[in-house]
Amino acid sequence: MRYCLRQLIIVVMRWLGVIRLCQFIRRKQVVILTIHGVMDDQNNPVWKPLRPQLSRSKLEEYLRVLSRRYRFVSLSDAVEMLQGPKPMQPYSMVLTFDDGYRNNFTHALPILRRYNAPATFFVPTGFLENARPFWFDRLDYALQQAQVNGREVKVGSFTMCLDSSNRETLRESYKRLRRTAKKQQMSDLEFLREMEQLASQLEEESGRALSDIQEKDDWSAVITWEQIRTIGNGDVSIGSHTVDHIRLSLVEPEIAHEQLARSKRDIEIHTGKPCLSLCFPNGSFTDETITLARECGYLCGLTTKEGLNCVGDDIMKLRRVNLPTYGSVSELLARLCGLSQVLSCIKACLMRSKLGQTTGT
């Protein structure tokens, strides 16, 4: 009900021109969108990830509206505008794709080209060298193949019980597992080991593993160097997402340096172009990571912090907005112009004052 009310407010705001006005006020701030996989609308006959995925038709729907309100620019142009040498073009928007899924190339690229939208694909180079699924896809698949209802799983000091009574409860269990496991105090290498171990144990029980079908699987397959070389056209740039999709703030500086330097070098060897942009996996970085990244020769860094970017902002900590996998275009526009956040603040204030009244404070 509350969600419907919020939707109604947003639609009315759009109709009254408030969203346009907010966009006009923020026209000199650069919007950078984050996208991951882009999939078919039809159900994959083999499996469907529990994690929500953006469909081709949804991406097309978003780009159709956004292309009328924003100007798609490349990341390098946006960085030059934010740094000053290039004059800021109003309503600039950059599209970025994280994780280097093959479907970015096969499914998203044709849509991007229909709208003349340049993009940057951030690839974790180790997965291109040695094709294998990401732990989160591997575990997603494994949880759906094995009998896991009522099972206790342990990651670090955290234990939880899985509920696979139906797809929705399993989705919630998996979401909680990912979220809580990531908060455990451990090095990222140890974390990855534990998650891969859990997936491997489930694979043994079911006799089925995502790696067996990955090459033919549009959900989880990773792009190859050969496909990257065939992109041509200059409208897609390749940025680093480290070698092993490592959370850089949770490893020793030597490992972080190795991940940054090696991925940059591999991208430059395979594309023949300088790799100047870096996207921090899971938005994980420290000031030391940024110093290391600068030493390696990166010009800009992209985070998972939500927001827009103004001239003079630190280009090693660029903010982005996640392109939702579902929801209305009006909701997205409200989010991009900051109206959504204002509504959330108003709601939080109203809740606080209501709570204050009931507790008598």
Ligand SMILES: [Zn+2]
């Ligand atoms: Zn990532």
